[in-house]
Amino acid sequence: MSTAIGNTALAYARVWHLVDARGQVLGRLGSQIAQTLMGKHKPIYDPASDCGDYVVVINAKHIEVTGRKRQQKLYRHHTQYMGGLKEISFERLQEKNPEKTIEKAVSGMLPKNRLRKVRLERLLVFPEAEHPYVENIIKRHDTKIPLATQPIE
Numbered sequence: 001m002s003t004a005i006g007n008t009a010l011a012y013a014r015v016w017h018l019v020d021a022r023g024q025v026l027g028r029l030g031s032q033i034a035q036t037l038m039g040k041h042k043p044i045y046d047p048a049s050d051c052g053d054y055v056v057v058i059n060a061k062h063i064e065v066t067g068r069k070r071q072q073k074l075y076r077h078h079t080q081y082m083g084g085l086k087e088i089s090f091e092r093l094q095e096k097n098p099e100k101t102i103e104k105a106v107s108g109m110l111p112k113n114r115l116r117k118v119r120l121e122r123l124l125v126f127p128e129a130e131h132p133y134v135e136n137i138i139k140r141h142d143t144k145i146p147l148a149t150q151p152i153e
Contacts, residue, residue, distance in 0.1 A: 011044050014122075015053045016136040020129075021102065022059040025066055030105035033057065037110065037119045050115050054122045056137065061098040061127040065090060075104060099125040 017036055021029060035041060039051035065073065073090040093101055102125050110116045124133065 011042075012051055015138050016133065017053055017055045018137045018140045019055060019057045020059055020141075021057050022062040023064055026063050026101065026105050027065075029057075029063070030102065031109050033102075033106050033123065034109035037106070037122055047111070050118055052119055052122065054124070054133075054136070056131055056133050057102055057123070057125045058129050058131055059127075060102050060125050061094070063094075063098070063101065070094075075100075098127045 019029070019033065033055050036055050037052040039045050039053065042051055044051055070091050071089065074087045075090070075093055076085060076087050078085050088096075090101065103120070103123065106123055107116070107120055110119055124131070
């Protein structure tokens with residue numbers, strides 16, 4: 001008897017996960033979200049195929065970081081002009097655009113290949129609890145436990 005699942009549409013069906021970021025640590029939450037976007041929680045996981053799910057993150061404004069990272073962590077980018085290195089602290093980025101902190105954390109945890117951009121398009125981050133995907137959500141997660149193991153009904 002074969003144990004292969006095959007390329008059926010049901011095996012590759014994308015599920016919508018809702019994650020509440022209120023009070024969660026940024027790095028731990030980011031790694032769990034990255035695994036869900038890659039599809040590592042599915043038995044059909046293949047690094048070369050895109051079999052991950054959608055992840056909707058709410059309450060991004062209320063994410064936590066450990067230690068003194070709130071004041072000390074810096075995000076850098078270059079404008080491609082001479083002397084164009086720009087820096088912004090975690091604290092200022094949280095005030096200005098709280099979605100970016102989660103997006104940057106998850107982006108850094110995904111493999112650096114052609115699928116990275118496609119996987120990040122399935123990450124939807126919202127600063128508060130309101131979001132337009134309420135009817136799509138199938139799994140709601142308490143993120144104090146790993147995303148891949150136990151959904152809360």
